[in-house]
Amino acid sequence: MLLRDKVHTRTGDKxxxxxxxxxxxxxxxxxxxxxxxxxEKVTTYFGDLIDxxxxxxxxxxxxxxxxxxxxxxxxxxxxxxxxxxxxxxxxYALLNMxxxxxxxx
Amino acid sequence: xxxTVRIGSGxxxxxxxxxxxxxxxxxxxxxxLIFECLAERTIALAQQRKRHDPSNGYDPLLSDRMxxxxxxxxxxxxxxxSNMGAANPIAAAARTKQIAQQLGIQGLRIAAVTGDDVLDLxxxxxxxxxxxxxxxESLGERIVSANAYLGADSILDALTQGADVILTGRVADPSLxxxxxxxxxxxxxDNWQLLGQGTVIGHLLECAGxxxxxxxxxxxxxxxxxxxxxxxxxxxxxxxxxxxLTKVEGSGGLITRATCKEQLLYEIQNPxxxxxxxxxxxxxxxxxxxxxxxxxxxxxxxGRPRPSTLKVSVGYQDSYIGEAQISYAGPGxxxxxxxxxxxxxxxxxxxxxxxxxxxxxxxxxxxxDALSHASCEPYEVRLRVAARVESLKxxxxxxxxxxxxxxxxxxxxxxxxxxxxxxxxxxxxxxxREQISHKIHLEVS
Numbered sequence: 277m278l279l280r281d282k283v284h285t286r287t288g289d290k291x292x293x294x295x296x297x298x299x300x301x302x303x304x305x306x307x308x309x310x311x312x313x314x315x316e317k318v319t320t321y322f323g324d325l326i327d328x329x330x331x332x333x334x335x336x337x338x339x340x341x342x343x344x345x346x347x348x349x350x351x352x353x354x355x356x357x358x359x360x361x362x363x364x365x366x367x368y369a370l371l372n373m374x375x376x377x378x379x380x381x
Numbered sequence: 382x383x384x385t386v387r388i389g390s391g392x393x394x395x396x397x398x399x400x401x402x403x404x405x406x407x408x409x410x411x412x413x414l415i416f417e418c419l420a421e422r423t424i425a426l427a428q429q430r431k432r433h434d435p436s437n438g439y440d441p442l443l444s445d446r447m448x449x450x451x452x453x454x455x456x457x458x459x460x461x462x463s464n465m466g467a468a469n470p471i472a473a474a475a476r477t478k479q480i481a482q483q484l485g486i487q488g489l490r491i492a493a494v495t496g497d498d499v500l501d502l503x504x505x506x507x508x509x510x511x512x513x514x515x516x517x518e519s520l521g522e523r524i525v526s527a528n529a530y531l532g533a534d535s536i537l538d539a540l541t542q543g544a545d546v547i548l549t550g551r552v553a554d555p556s557l558x559x560x561x562x563x564x565x566x567x568x569x570x571d572n573w574q575l576l577g578q579g580t581v582i583g584h585l586l587e588c589a590g591x592x593x594x595x596x597x598x599x600x601x602x603x604x605x606x607x608x609x610x611x612x613x614x615x616x617x618x619x620x621x622x623x624x625x626l627t628k629v630e631g632s633g634g635l636i637t638r639a640t641c642k643e644q645l646l647y648e649i650q651n652p653x654x655x656x657x658x659x660x661x662x663x664x665x666x667x668x669x670x671x672x673x674x675x676x677x678x679x680x681x682x683x684g685r686p687r688p689s690t691l692k693v694s695v696g697y698q699d700s701y702i703g704e705a706q707i708s709y710a711g712p713g714x715x716x717x718x719x720x721x722x723x724x725x726x727x728x729x730x731x732x733x734x735x736x737x738x739x740x741x742x743x744x745x746x747x748x749x750d751a752l753s754h755a756s757c758e759p760y761e762v763r764l765r766v767a768a769r770v771e772s773l774k775x776x777x778x779x780x781x782x783x784x785x786x787x788x789x790x791x792x793x794x795x796x797x798x799x800x801x802x803x804x805x806x807x808x809x810x811x812x813x814r815e816q817i818s819h820k821i822h823l824e825v826s
Contacts, residue, residue, distance in 0.1 A: 280602075284599070284602065284603055284639060284643070285643075286596070286597075286643040286644070286646065286647055288646075288647040288648030288649070289648065290421075290648055290650075291421065291512075291807065291809075292512075293650065295646065295647075295648060295649060295650060297642075297643065297646035297647075297649075299639065299642050299643065321752075322752075323749075323751050323752075324749075324751075325748070325749060325752075331650070331651075333650075333651060333652055333653075335646075335652060335665060337665075337666065337667070337668065338642050338645070338667070338669060340642060340646060342646050342649065342650075342652060344650045344651075350736060352806070352807075353421065353422075354421065354422050354699075354804065354805065354806040354807045355699060355700075355769075355804060355806045357702065357704075357736060357737075357738040357767040357768070357769060358738070358740075358767075359740055359742070359746050359747060359765065360747050365747045365748065366748070369747075369748045369752050372752070372754075
């Protein structure tokens with residue numbers, strides 16, 4: 277099961293920080309989302325695109341998770357050599373995350 | 382019935398569409414039209430234009446926007462508030478007065494808000510930068526701008542003086558929307574709950590089309606009608622700070638709980654502590670409820686006392702970037718693009734580049750190798766190379782080397798495009814608010 281089928285997303289940016297928010301299409305899926313999409317898993321997922329662990333904020337009232345990513349110093353919007361200087365496309369990378377597998381503990 | 386104030390959002394960035402703003406001014410029954418037009422780096426670039434021409438340095442679309450909306454704003458008694466003053470609010474006010482006179486609009490009161498330009502203060506006080514090892518001394522003459530984020534109080538003073546059009550430089554985006562609410566409802570500047578609620582309204586409106594279905598559509602998952610005629614949002618705000626978000630009837634796009642949720646968290650880090658010059662707003666308890674077709678009720682934000690410092694963005698001349706691209710298509714496209722990359726890597730190794738990056742556009746340019754699942758050989762690939770260097774002359778090396786691949790590189794390369802640019806980068810610092818004060822300059826057409 278891909279996140280793509282459970283949530284919609286928006287990405288925002290401030291300098292080298294990128295924020296990715298996920299919103300459950302159905303409120304009853306939120307508990308699963310909260311359990312499966314942890315800060316640790318998102319940190320691992322983005323690998324060397326980020327340079328420190330992500331922060332996660334939980335907003336049950338609107339069935340949302342908000343992730344704060346720190347990109348490497350050279351990757352800020354005003355300096356980056358990348359095509360997507362803002363990092364605006366990053367949210368859709370996360371929608372490819374598979375949340376059906378049983379995690380090894 | 383409780384009194385409401387209707388506020389429209391006429392632009393979400395400097396280059397935004399103008400026709401939705403005209404639609405709001407002519408058909409939106411609004412009392413205020415707000416244009417948010419300053420991105421992080423915009424003011425540094427505007428500062429450079431002002432250096433070349435002291436009568437410039439304001440938003441490049443100021444004249445087009447004013448010519449389009451002023452007649453409707455005069456007719457419908459709508460006040461305009463915008464940060465289109467950028468690096469030169471006084472020149473923007475003078476230009477707006479000129480446009481009003483050309484349109485035959487007399488007695489229009491146009492205010493310029495200044496005081497955000499704190500370059501001299503930063504040079505003297507030499508505050509340390511956040512998240513950087515650079516200092517004011519080490520950057521020296523490379524610093525081109527320093528602008529403090531002013532708050533709603535600066536705009537409030539212009540409203541109190543009866544301004545019809547208010548042009549600012551750097552003001553926190555939500556403050557542009559909060560100021561008229563404070564003015565209309567007489568909210569106290571230390572009622573943190575109301576300021577928090579007004580700030581969430583401003584935050585939801587400030588990116589214009591991003592809350593009415595722009596930056597939202599995903600065919601089959603989130604469909605949006607008539608994006609080509611996307612309507613911009615307006616808020617019907619009540620005295621208790623709650624509001625209905627809606628748009629002009631018949632305009633394109635949509636306002637739903639989903640569009641509002643996405644915009645609520647857009648660019649927000651900790652939703653319980655959103656810092657502005659006016660308040661530390663808490664969005665964690667915000668309620669987003671249906672209130673009819675294309676009508677969403679927003680309530681439940683609160684706040685805590687405002688920060689004692691103001692954020693200051695400092696622009697500096699950082700480096701130059703040379704960039705170029707070339708395409709390969711058909712059988713072996715990726716292999717030929719890879720060979721081109723190898724050739725460029727060797728040739729460019731002889732030059733003092735600060736940073737070098739290659740991308741295979743259509744394969745892995747956006748998210749890198751680890752996240753890009755290339756399942757089959759792409760039909761076409763565009764090789765992109767970008768390098769950071771010290772001078773414009775060095776930057777032109779990249780276009781030269783890529784263009785040379787036409788006659789010296791792999792078979793079948795085509796469609797070279799290239800550019801060079803100066804990089805103005807941004808740093809931020811905090812300055813005690815009592816060291817920064819604003820001024821109002823008034824013109825009458």
